[in-house]
Amino acid sequence: MANDQGTAIPDAPAGDLPAAAPLPHDGVRRRDFIHIAAVSAAGIGGLAVVYPLISQMGASADVLAESSTEIDISAIQPGQAIKAVWRKQPVFLRNLTPQEIAKADAVDITTLRDPATLAERTTAGKKNWLITMGVCTHLGCVPLGAGAGEIKGEFGGYFCPCHGSVYDTAARIRKGPAPKNLEVPLHSFTSDTIVKIG
Amino acid sequence: MSFPWAQQYVPTSPFMRWMDEKLPLPRLIHGAVGPGFPVPRNLSYFWNFGVLAGVCLVIQILTGVILAMHFAPNAAIAFDSTEHIMRDVNWGWLLRYAHANGASAFFVVVYIHIFRGLFYGSYKAPREMIWLLGVVIYLLMMATGFMGYVLPWGQMSFWGAKVITGLFSAIPIVGTPLQQWLLGGFAPDNAALNRFFSLHFLLPFVIAGVVILHIWALHIPGSSNPTGVAVKQESDTVPFHPYYTAKDGFGLGIFLLVYCAFVFFMPNALGHPDNYIPANPLSTPAHIVPEWYYWPFYAILRAFTSDLVIPFTHIVLVPAKLLGVMAMFSAILLMFFLPWLDTSPVRSGHYRPLFKKFFFFGLIPCVLVLGYCGGAPAAEPFVMISQVAAIYYFAHFLIILPLVSSFERPDPLPFSITEAVLGHDGRARLAPMAAAATTPDAAGIAPAHPA
Amino acid sequence: MTRILGILVGLFFCFALSVSLFKGVYAAATDPAAPTAESVFHKHPRELSLASDGAFGRFDKRQLQRGFQVYKEVCSACHSLRLVAFRDLKALGYNDDEVKAIAKGFQVPGLDPATGEVNTRPGLATDYFPKPFANDIAARAANNNAVPPDLSLMTKAREDGQSYVYSLLTGFQPQPAALLKQFPDAKTPPNLHYNPYFPNLNLAMAPPLTAEGQVGYKDGTKATVDQMAQDVAAFLVWTAEPKLDKRKQTGWPVLGFLLFATVLAYLSKKQIWAGKHDAGEASAM
Numbered sequence: 001m002a003n004d005q006g007t008a009i010p011d012a013p014a015g016d017l018p019a020a021a022p023l024p025h026d027g028v029r030r031r032d033f034i035h036i037a038a039v040s041a042a043g044i045g046g047l048a049v050v051y052p053l054i055s056q057m058g059a060s061a062d063v064l065a066e067s068s069t070e071i072d073i074s075a076i077q078p079g080q081a082i083k084a085v086w087r088k089q090p091v092f093l094r095n096l097t098p099q100e101i102a103k104a105d106a107v108d109i110t111t112l113r114d115p116a117t118l119a120e121r122t123t124a125g126k127k128n129w130l131i132t133m134g135v136c137t138h139l140g141c142v143p144l145g146a147g148a149g150e151i152k153g154e155f156g157g158y159f160c161p162c163h164g165s166v167y168d169t170a171a172r173i174r175k176g177p178a179p180k181n182l183e184v185p186l187h188s189f190t191s192d193t194i195v196k197i198g
Numbered sequence: 199m200s201f202p203w204a205q206q207y208v209p210t211s212p213f214m215r216w217m218d219e220k221l222p223l224p225r226l227i228h229g230a231v232g233p234g235f236p237v238p239r240n241l242s243y244f245w246n247f248g249v250l251a252g253v254c255l256v257i258q259i260l261t262g263v264i265l266a267m268h269f270a271p272n273a274a275i276a277f278d279s280t281e282h283i284m285r286d287v288n289w290g291w292l293l294r295y296a297h298a299n300g301a302s303a304f305f306v307v308v309y310i311h312i313f314r315g316l317f318y319g320s321y322k323a324p325r326e327m328i329w330l331l332g333v334v335i336y337l338l339m340m341a342t343g344f345m346g347y348v349l350p351w352g353q354m355s356f357w358g359a360k361v362i363t364g365l366f367s368a369i370p371i372v373g374t375p376l377q378q379w380l381l382g383g384f385a386p387d388n389a390a391l392n393r394f395f396s397l398h399f400l401l402p403f404v405i406a407g408v409v410i411l412h413i414w415a416l417h418i419p420g421s422s423n424p425t426g427v428a429v430k431q432e433s434d435t436v437p438f439h440p441y442y443t444a445k446d447g448f449g450l451g452i453f454l455l456v457y458c459a460f461v462f463f464m465p466n467a468l469g470h471p472d473n474y475i476p477a478n479p480l481s482t483p484a485h486i487v488p489e490w491y492y493w494p495f496y497a498i499l500r501a502f503t504s505d506l507v508i509p510f511t512h513i514v515l516v517p518a519k520l521l522g523v524m525a526m527f528s529a530i531l532l533m534f535f536l537p538w539l540d541t542s543p544v545r546s547g548h549y550r551p552l553f554k555k556f557f558f559f560g561l562i563p564c565v566l567v568l569g570y571c572g573g574a575p576a577a578e579p580f581v582m583i584s585q586v587a588a589i590y591y592f593a594h595f596l597i598i599l600p601l602v603s604s605f606e607r608p609d610p611l612p613f614s615i616t617e618a619v620l621g622h623d624g625r626a627r628l629a630p631m632a633a634a635a636t637t638p639d640a641a642g643i644a645p646a647h648p649a
Numbered sequence: 650m651t652r653i654l655g656i657l658v659g660l661f662f663c664f665a666l667s668v669s670l671f672k673g674v675y676a677a678a679t680d681p682a683a684p685t686a687e688s689v690f691h692k693h694p695r696e697l698s699l700a701s702d703g704a705f706g707r708f709d710k711r712q713l714q715r716g717f718q719v720y721k722e723v724c725s726a727c728h729s730l731r732l733v734a735f736r737d738l739k740a741l742g743y744n745d746d747e748v749k750a751i752a753k754g755f756q757v758p759g760l761d762p763a764t765g766e767v768n769t770r771p772g773l774a775t776d777y778f779p780k781p782f783a784n785d786i787a788a789r790a791a792n793n794n795a796v797p798p799d800l801s802l803m804t805k806a807r808e809d810g811q812s813y814v815y816s817l818l819t820g821f822q823p824q825p826a827a828l829l830k831q832f833p834d835a836k837t838p839p840n841l842h843y844n845p846y847f848p849n850l851n852l853a854m855a856p857p858l859t860a861e862g863q864v865g866y867k868d869g870t871k872a873t874v875d876q877m878a879q880d881v882a883a884f885l886v887w888t889a890e891p892k893l894d895k896r897k898q899t900g901w902p903v904l905g906f907l908l909f910a911t912v913l914a915y916l917s918k919k920q921i922w923a924g925k926h927d928a929g930e931a932s933a934m
Binding site for chain 2: 651652655656658659660662663665666667668669670672673674677682704732737798801802805806807808810848889891892895896897899900901903904907908910911914915917918921922925
């Protein structure tokens with residue numbers, strides 16, 4: 001017997017259907033189709049509702065808008081560093097001494113866990129300005145070494161006291177559990193003294 | 199539970215058998231809203247509103263828990279955090295409008311549910327406990343709704359909190375300390391806002407608990423029905439699933455259409471503009487009213503304008519303020535006594551000629567008029583009109599119902615639900631033939647029967 | 650027993666209400682409420698239709714931009730818009746650079762990074778519109794003892810929002826002679842301005858839009874007072890409900906889907922119930 005829909009419609013599990021007087025076989029099929037369609041529509045509607053309920057937990061428009069910050073670096077002497085805040089996270093801005101630059105350049109990068117040269121991690125012509133996130137790539141603590149008097153670890157860069165990750169003068173991971181170098185955020189120099197992060 | 203012909207739960211797979219032994223949840227659902235719950239076959243669409251009220255509660259809890267993730271219950275920033283939800287949180291406008299209009303939808307649905315119960319005598323034996331629990335739910339809803347309205351900390355929020363807690367100051371001696379205790383201060387501020395937020399979060403779960411009791415109590419005698427005649431035989435009932443799951447599904451679709459029309463196209467129609475003005479303790483809105491669902495009771499509160507004094511003296515027996523507060527609370531609390539005020543053995547208003555007249559030409563207009571006056575300015579003629587309507591309100595429940603139930607001669611009742619549906623029992627036996635002759639063509643698809 | 654108590658309580662409330670009603674009727678008959686200048690001369694706002702009205706309405710972005718210009722050049726001198734950020738202006742059709750330029754044109758509160766002293770700096774896109782006065786006391790002192798309200802939510806915070814804003818802005822006029830004749834005491838006090846669309850008829854705000862061309866529209870629209878009032882009302886509808894377009898755009902598919910699902914639910918219900926309403930068989934289950 002031909003079905004008017006022209007397609008085969010799978011039978012629903014018998015238990016879901018009203019037990020009534022038996023109908024011709026194709027009659028049962030068409031009736032199933034309505035019930036399946038109705039329940040499917042309810043399911044699709046339910047799934048659609050879930051979308052805003054999940055999406056609302058994402059960063060809101062005001063948080064996403066805080067995308068850039070400008071920092072005056074004119075007061076940072078060679079060998080000093082400051083902490084700034086970008087996206088509610090610390091950023092380390094460090095004015096490297098020539099010795100620190102030389103120390104970073106002397107490393108054979110093939111021996112590194114996360115190979116990168118200092119030049120790759122700084123702006124051309126501004127090699128002394130090492131700008132990195134102050135967020136340990138292990139589990140997110142703030143490493144020591146940027147503030148005055150803080151210990152810089154055995155490689156003279158940063159040292160994370162939480163789990164003992166040690167970073168060198170190019171903020172590359174050298175020892176400890178962290179998998180990556182300190183992240184370099186997107187930044188640009190709008191002038192010799194102002195750096196824009198983000 | 200309920201009727202001997204209720205379909206027994208039979209686990210269909212080894213897993214379900216295992217589950218049934220360890221945690222018989224499927225068995226519970228089967229008996230509660232499944233094929234194992236026989237329900238009168240003649241329920242009208244008015245019986246959809248119980249399920250719809252449950253849906254509203256779920257909508258409110260879901261959207262409410264999410265709004266609480268973004269809302270800051272602090273008097274300094276509550277208003278701005280609400281606007282932050284509206285402007286910056288992803289889909290925040292939808293969630294807040296769904297919650298605000300969800301409260302209205304909940305009350306619409308519950309009012310229809312209550313008036314259905316009032317007309318069809320659903321409060322009478324053997325269903326008194328269901329009714330009493332329902333009144334408890336309603337009271338909890340009113341408290342929850344009021345505290346929720348305070349949270350955005352707009353002008354109406356603030357002054358609503360002040361006026362409603364002010365009701366308690368009418369109580370002699372302890373009134374003023376009581377109001378200060380409720381607010382945690384002399385006026386609504388951070389302390390009040392924070393406790394209202396905490397309780398507004400808690401009470402819906404208490405409501406959910408009482409709802410479970412309400413449904414449990416319902417399953418003892420089973421649902422009432424438009425004839426009010428008790429279920430006598432299997433042919434009087436159909437299993438809840440699929441008959442009423444399907445009917446409730448359709449009803450839910452209609453409800454959601456109306457609800458979403460409000461949420462998406464007139465989300466502020468039921469709100470008050472003043473609540474978009476941040477709370478200002480130094481300036482009361484010109485026209486202060488609660489949300490619409492409290493208007494009938496607000497009208498009763500305002501209807502008492504004169505102290506009761508001993509005639510020819512100036513000795514005040516009961517001040518007007520206390521009278522208003524007593525009357526407003528009595529107007530709700532008298533619902534608890536309804537099963538014993540209306541003693542007519544006939545449940546359904548259909549078969550009570552006198553009751554029916556008082557219900558449709560007295561109570562319904564009276565409550566609508568009270569609602570209208572409660573939302574209108576506190577000026578004449580609204581005060582006088584609400585006084586007349588309030589007199590009728592109390593007279594209806596406390597005087598007319600007890601007297602009518604004593605003197606009324608009810609119309610003859612049908613023998614059974616089946617008879618009410620089919621005309622008389624005899625026709626039921628002819629039914630299979632009649633059914634076979636009808637071609638089910640509901641889908642609008644050409645009949646597939648080759649005849 | 651319950652019934653007897655109930656009847657007694659009912660009689661008590663009915664009696665107390667009757668006393669109130671009687672006294673009210675007596676008072677109304679002997680001492681009817683006298684009309685006031687407000688009750689006689691206050692006018693309902695003139696209807697303002699905007700592109701954003703109705704279920705299919707969408708914002709007219711060019712009008713919003715004009716309205717923003719009116720706010721910026723006229724209203725912002727006294728009225729804050731504290732819930733709106735410059736970044737939000739992208740919804741009016743400005744691109745990122747235009748938004749930054751607009752933000753830069755406003756001075757927002759800042760801190761001197763060297764000394765920590767309070768100062769001002771040019772705005773960033775993430776900043777909110779700055780307040781014209783440091784606090785309510787300063788606002789009150791500068792505005793004849795009235796605080797100019799924040800405008801962010803104005804069209805949602807007043808009955809007939811957009812019509813009210815439009816009517817108020819175009820409704821300044823000399824006090825009618827009939828009013829002074831009927832209510833000699835209701836003469837507009839000095840420093841206040843008569844406006845029949847304001848609830849108590851006299852407001853502290855001087856007519857803000859006074860001359861044609863007060864704002865130079867870039868899109869060639871003639872800046873009549875009426876046009877400027879309409880445009881700024883439209884802009885304030887947007888500031889109060891920036892998600893209006895998205896709300897309606899989401900609403901139609903939702904309603905469409907619900908209608909479809911409801912029809913399916915109805916058909917399903919109808920099939921399940923076939924025969925049960927009128928000719929159901931007793932032995933089916």
